[in-house]
Amino acid sequence: MRIFFVITSVFVVGLILGGLSGFHVGAATGLYQPKIAEPYAKRLTELILPFMHAKMCADNDECGFNEIENRHQVSCQPFIEQSPRTLVLFAFGQSNSANHGDYLHQAFDGIYNLNPFDGLCYQAQDPLLGATGEQGSVWMPLAQKLITQGKADKVLIVPFGVGGSSIARWTPSGDLSGRITRSIKALEKNNIKATHIVWHQGETDAGNGTTTNEYIERFSQVKDQLKPLGVNIPIYVATATRCGGEPNKSISNAQQQLPLVYSNVYSGANSDLLGSDLRFDKCHFNQQGLTEHANLWFDALN
Numbered sequence: 001m002r003i004f005f006v007i008t009s010v011f012v013v014g015l016i017l018g019g020l021s022g023f024h025v026g027a028a029t030g031l032y033q034p035k036i037a038e039p040y041a042k043r044l045t046e047l048i049l050p051f052m053h054a055k056m057c058a059d060n061d062e063c064g065f066n067e068i069e070n071r072h073q074v075s076c077q078p079f080i081e082q083s084p085r086t087l088v089l090f091a092f093g094q095s096n097s098a099n100h101g102d103y104l105h106q107a108f109d110g111i112y113n114l115n116p117f118d119g120l121c122y123q124a125q126d127p128l129l130g131a132t133g134e135q136g137s138v139w140m141p142l143a144q145k146l147i148t149q150g151k152a153d154k155v156l157i158v159p160f161g162v163g164g165s166s167i168a169r170w171t172p173s174g175d176l177s178g179r180i181t182r183s184i185k186a187l188e189k190n191n192i193k194a195t196h197i198v199w200h201q202g203e204t205d206a207g208n209g210t211t212t213n214e215y216i217e218r219f220s221q222v223k224d225q226l227k228p229l230g231v232n233i234p235i236y237v238a239t240a241t242r243c244g245g246e247p248n249k250s251i252s253n254a255q256q257q258l259p260l261v262y263s264n265v266y267s268g269a270n271s272d273l274l275g276s277d278l279r280f281d282k283c284h285f286n287q288q289g290l291t292e293h294a295n296l297w298f299d300a301l302n
Contacts, residue, residue: 064160064179065099065127065134066117074112076121076190078154085153087146088114090183090194090229091131091139092170093201095163095284096240096271096293099126099133102280103287105140110147114158116183119190124157130183131159138200138285141294142301151302158183158194166204171221180225187229196301197226197235198268202255203283206241206248215254216261223262236268236300243283247272269296 079088091097104126113124122129124143126136143155160179162169169176187194199222205215223235239255241248252272259265271293276282278289285293 063162064117064130064132066115066129068115068118068120068122068129071113071125071129072107072123074121074123076114076156076192079112079121079156079192080190082193082195083153086156087143087152087154087196088156088187088192088194089139089143089158090187090197090226091157091159091200092161092179092183093199093238093240094161094165094204095133096138096203097161097198097200097238098131098159098163099128099135099137100163100284101126101136101138101286101290102284103136103290105136105144105290108140108144108147110152110154111140111143112154112156114156114186114190114192116158116160116179116186119186121156121190128157128159131161132163135284136287136290138290138293138297139198141291142297145294145298146301149298151298156192158187161200164204165201166208167201167210167215167218167222170201171218172225177225180222184226184228194229194233197229197233198238198297199235200238200240200268200271202238202240202248202251203243206243206251210251212250212254212257215251216257219254219258220262223265232264235262235265236297237265238268238297239270239272242272242274244281266300268300269293271296 079086107123107125111124113122113129115122115129117130124140126140127134128137128139139157139159143157146152146155160183162176165176168174237255237258239252241251259267274289274292278285278292280286
């Protein structure tokens with residue numbers, strides 16, 4: 001498996017470098033204009049890098065942002081005693097639940113990040129420790145709004161989403177189920193109880209042809225793994241199918257049926273309502289898009 005991955009990675013990197021080099025050489029020699037070459041080169045990178053990333057995550061469950069050198073570690077103690085004024089968000093799914101937005105949010109008083117990799121708490125800032133990507137997330141502006149609107153005094157984010165992941169990969173037989181287990185153990189290590197589970201996933205399944213019934217059944221398997229967090233903890237499920245195209249009815253129908261099928265499951269943000277003007281690549285959110293996405297989550301949680 002690892003040999004296959006190495007060979008595939010070398011091949012894919014060669015494609016990217018070859019493609020980019022070809023465009024620049026062509027532009028330099030006058031065969032075509034750089035403005036024509038640039039979008040094709042960018043699109044080639046966008047298509048291939050997610051494939052490489054998915055393969056790396058399949059072979060290495062440790063994938064995710066984990067650079068703690070310049071992060072300010074804090075005590076997890078304030079989150080041990082439960083309070084209506086203290087929220088703990090257990091956040092996962094695919095790229096729009098992770099660090100793939102086009103804006104980096106800085107630290108804000110009252111927002112903290114439990115790193116699933118080392119089980120320690122830090123002052124939160126983008127990119128969040130635990131999830132894939134090195135850009136911005138929706139959870140930072142959501143937490144900030146929860147605090148500024150008087151809904152909470154402190155928010156602890158436990159993020160571990162993986163860009164490009166299908167729901168099948170989060171089931172017990174999938175390669176990402178260990179991320180759920182590790183994140184739960186990080187909470188247990190600190191005697192912290194999650195207050196909200198937020199699930200934002202579905203774009204990949206919209207492209208894979210997953211049926212409504214398949215998605216509902218696979219979500220049941222994901223949900224069963226969350227039982228150690230408590231049987232009464234609310235789970236908020238986003239409607240999320242838009243990535244480069246129109247919303248997908250099969251998956252959105254499944255996501256909107258889940259609150260009717262399972263107890264303690266509620267509708268989360270409907271990010272399908274956010275169009276391409278709020279997405280820098282027609283899939284992931286720009287700065288305004290992250291704000292609007294956070295507003296949808298704020299409304300869902302309240």
